[in-house]
Amino acid sequence: MSPEALTQRLLREHPPASVGRAAFLAAQYDAGLTWVHHPVGRGGIGAERDAQRAVFELLTAAGAPNLQVESRPAYSMGASSVLAWGTAEQQDRYLRAIATGERWCQLFSEPGAGSDLAAIDTRAVREEDGWRVTGQKVWTSMATSSRKGMLLARTDPDQPKHRGLTYFVLDLATPGVEIRPLRQITGEAEFSEVYLTDVRIPDADRLGPVGAGWKVAMSTLSSERDMFGTKATESGPVELALALYGERDGRDPALRSRLVRLWLRGHVLRLYAGRTEGASGPASKIGFAELNQAGYELCLDLLGDEALLYDPAPRDPRRLFLRSRANSIEGGTTEIMRNILAERVLGLPAEPRVDTDLPYSSLRRG
Template sequence: MADETTLREELRQRVADFLAAHDPAGTERLAFLRARYDAGLAWVFFPEGHGGLGLPRTLQAEVDQLFKEAGAPDIDRESNGIGLGMAAPTILRFGTEEQKKRFLRPLWTGEEVWCQLFSEPGAGSDLAAVATRAVREGDSWVVNGQKVWTSNAHNAKFAILVARTNPDVPKHQGITYFLCPMTDPGVDVRPLRQITGEAEFNEVFLTDVRIPDSQRLGAEGEGWKVANATLNSERVAIGGSVARESGMVGVVSRTWREHPDRRTPELHERLLRLWVDAEVARITGQRLRQKLALGQPGPEGAAAKLTFARLAQQLSGLELELLGEDGLRYSDWTEVRPVRVDFTGRDAGYRYLRAKGNSIEGGTSEILRNIIAERVLGLPAEPRVDKDIPWKELRK
């Protein structure tokens, strides 16, 4: 393969040629995005034929910047974050060629929004305890169960789903991973109102939902392996900031600069410590993303997500202290079902309340510490007395 400098020059020329043939100002948005995907300029680090060119991941940022400078339409990363950050890399790694061709293009263009049907009322931190059942009937699977804390389920056309397909084996072995149509008449999505006032999450009831076997991702019984790859991608996606002073540290830094009358030596020291922590986390996240193989993140993403949650909560708390009584005002507690979620959006009160969920979603901080200890640091695992007990015995 050519060196990266040569690849970069060739890629810049490819983008220039594409823009010459597809005027951003005169091409309809969806048509432009579809053409960009077909040209391999969507995910340049994905294989050819699936939105990419098989190039190093480090070149993606430059491609995105070239399209931005040209004023080209872009994908909506916030409204389809689960699809782009979790479903896509998992489909790329475990999907068949037919599945990749069917799902990746409309996922990237935003024509099909995705959600995640993993957590259940009795299987949150312990994902392997999922009780939702999938029973094989001919060329389809019939799914029954309940999922909870599902972001964007009210807008999604598809979901990544884990269900129990074999109750007679240890719980980690009896799970299978599916690509579930959210338009099936057996899918019932109900809002869950949060402490912020929004109904950003949902509970989803699945009643005799039929999923074609062609939408099973990975082998039957290997859902735990596939789900872990998805969760690693999720933690990297949640935990990463690209620009310096982006995210909560940027918000709090601006608040500090705009309110000199609220400053104290103690608050100054806390802000400096958190700013340094945020910068270390940002640079570490950049290094982690550079190490990612195609769709194959490692358990190190747990550290990025764990750090993100801690910083978001500490920084949002510091912002309230800086604002004093102004930080106690809450602008709007109307129940809405948002299309996208901005962790730094709205006012300080919203940010403070929303940050409380950061240590739960994407894996609780307690579970992530176990992952870091066992899979990253190589410390002895906690004893698991149930590892060889069939799931149906555990359920008694």
């Protein structure tokens, strides 16, 4: 049976308005429609990844929950990492929890390790019953509303910085975890800094082998770029600019020209992202960031003097303009994305790296 036919049957047997959110999401997982490309028994049916889009369109039209929107980090990043690196027991435990709405956040970035992720200093020390973790993470999206965190920590400082890392799934309710929201330019506190003080993590919550944290993290980051790349198929700034243009004086040739170019960029980006389906996440991620920023800047110019009157409403162009400043930073800076494209896609010479093979403990850190 096709994914679309399975979805129709799911909606008939479990009407979202009648069974409730948790029951519907559990039924969706059991039907193999949470991640159709996953194996049977892991939330999928072994179908092509492309089929998920049609499934979500049917579910959205029926008013069903959409985890791709409501819980992006867990749905897109956590699940893919668990499927790639988790044991059978971990896949059973984590995937069902994610599929039924459990939120996760990403505990990677640190004050002294942003774009150079391998320079993280949070330490995990092996103990008889697991690990003891101490350190600080920052710019953690959705930390205040998440149940678990994807944690990268240093377990062997005498190894080179890329090889002494290990990946964990951290229960944020564990004693020693302190989450401090960070107020941003929009007035919201979407991000947080997370302090870890002697936090105990069972070894059963380690994802992947000890010392293989960098490889696991790369699979997570690849999914994150694809996640941002899928946003390139959305047309929020273009639609908003078109609406504002229709309300304003449409005779300004400069604004009209910018709007046409914006529409063309958005259309090309959607075609590109739709055809590659994550094959070139960094390129889609760059395109998404640049389109958002250019689009909401045009919206403010269309508003004229009204652009100075800030409105924190979620879909207000003034708020969206300020929020879009982060698009070229979050999920990997545009500069890092261009390096990845240059080195790994185009095959250009890599930048010189003098500390790759040196023990992390011997490196000078600010």
